[in-house]
Amino acid sequence: xxxxxxxxxxxxxxxxxxxxxxxxxxxxxxxxxxxxxxxxxxxxxxxxxxxxxxxxxxxxxxxxxxxxxxxxxxxxxxxxxxxxxxxxxxxxxxxxxxxxxxxxxxxxxxxxxxxxxxxxxxxxxxxxxxxxxxxxxxxxxxxxxxxxxxxxxxxxxxxxxxxxxxxxxxxxxxxxxxxxxxxxxxxxxxxxxxxxxxxxxxxxxxxxxxxxxxxxxxxxxxxxxxxxxxxxxxxxxxxxxxxxxxxxxxxxxxxxxxxxxxxxxx
Numbered sequence: 001x002x003x004x005x006x007x008x009x010x011x012x013x014x015x016x017x018x019x020x021x022x023x024x025x026x027x028x029x030x031x032x033x034x035x036x037x038x039x040x041x042x043x044x045x046x047x048x049x050x051x052x053x054x055x056x057x058x059x060x061x062x063x064x065x066x067x068x069x070x071x072x073x074x075x076x077x078x079x080x081x082x083x084x085x086x087x088x089x090x091x092x093x094x095x096x097x098x099x100x101x102x103x104x105x106x107x108x109x110x111x112x113x114x115x116x117x118x119x120x121x122x123x124x125x126x127x128x129x130x131x132x133x134x135x136x137x138x139x140x141x142x143x144x145x146x147x148x149x150x151x152x153x154x155x156x157x158x159x160x161x162x163x164x165x166x167x168x169x170x171x172x173x174x175x176x177x178x179x180x181x182x183x184x185x186x187x188x189x190x191x192x193x194x195x196x197x198x199x200x201x202x203x204x205x206x207x208x209x210x211x212x213x214x215x216x217x218x219x220x221x222x223x224x225x226x227x228x229x230x231x232x233x234x235x236x237x238x239x240x241x242x243x244x245x246x247x248x249x250x251x252x253x254x255x256x257x258x259x260x261x262x263x264x265x266x
Contacts, residue, residue, distance in 0.1 A: 033234045035261050050172040050225065052238040057084075057229045058170050062124065062155035065133040071122070071153045077233040081261045082120030083254070085226045086167060088127035089139045090216060095224050099123075100143050102226060105251045106258055107146060116151050118262050124155035126163040126175055126220065131156060173225055179218030228257055236261050 031038070031054040039053055051057050061072040076082045083106060087096035103121050110116040125131040131139075136154050140147045147154065157163040160177060167175045226239040237257055259265075 031234075033230075033232055034236050035230055036236045036257060039237065050238060051227065051235045053235055055235045057227070057233050057235055058172075060155075060166070060170055062157060062166070064153045065128075065131075065136060065156045066147055066154060071155060073233060076120050076229070076231065079231060080118050080120060081228065081230045081236075081258070082122055083226065083228050083258060084122040084124070086124050086126060086171070086173060086222065088125050088220060088222075089131050089135055090127060090219070092216060092219060097143065099224060099226060100145065102251050102254050104143060104145050106255055107149075107152065109255050109259070110151065113259070113264055115259075115262050115264050116149065119151055119258060121152045122155055123153075124157075124163075124166075126157070126167055126222065127160060128156045128158065128163055129160050167222075173223050174221070175223075176221040177218055178221060179216065226254060228254070228261060230261050 034054055036053075057073060059073050061070055063069070064071050083103065085099045085103065087099050089096075091097065100123070103123060106119070107116075107121060110119055125136070131154075136156075137147065139145075146152065157166050164175050164177070167173050224241055226237075227235055228237040228239075230236050237254075239254060
């Protein structure tokens, strides 16, 4: 395999954020900082303008609880692309499991095709108070994920409040904790922003089969989101509603996009 070596031809031109201005990009010319063509459609949440096609991915620095090492965006920029998602292990409705199945399939393809050292797979938990290292190891085993590799990292903020801040303010994605530990927020209140393309889900609102949540102290309303970022640190794809393959994005689409950005078979 020969990796794509496109950085040298791009020069050192500054990167301008285009969050909230996608109308000029959709269906237009390709971005010189990206490899993939502009998406046919990419909607934004009204209040959370997450990084999308052509945007610079935000800087972050979080701990991998399995290795206890700090993982940051700078570990990947000018080194290799990465794919990122956001989840919690106690997710009761299958929504987060679907996100993890995307990642498990990318991992399988990377190992089978020999590009496992050329891509990063990052999964940030927004429930660090329950998602300990032991919990995440068990979670991985149950889902066929191999976390003890150089390309897989769980990311874990210090506590749940810090996770909410990181998700809302850094990654511009909605998150609400509901239940006994939700600071008196209504456990029955749900949110759905399907008109914006950034669907959120809690308990039985994810499009998957609902599950009994009686044994959970609290749950989350959150987006089902996956992002593919090239080695320049620029978002190639933001996949909202990534939990629902029928209505949004198929796993193999994400795999093929990842292969293209990595430069497999070139």
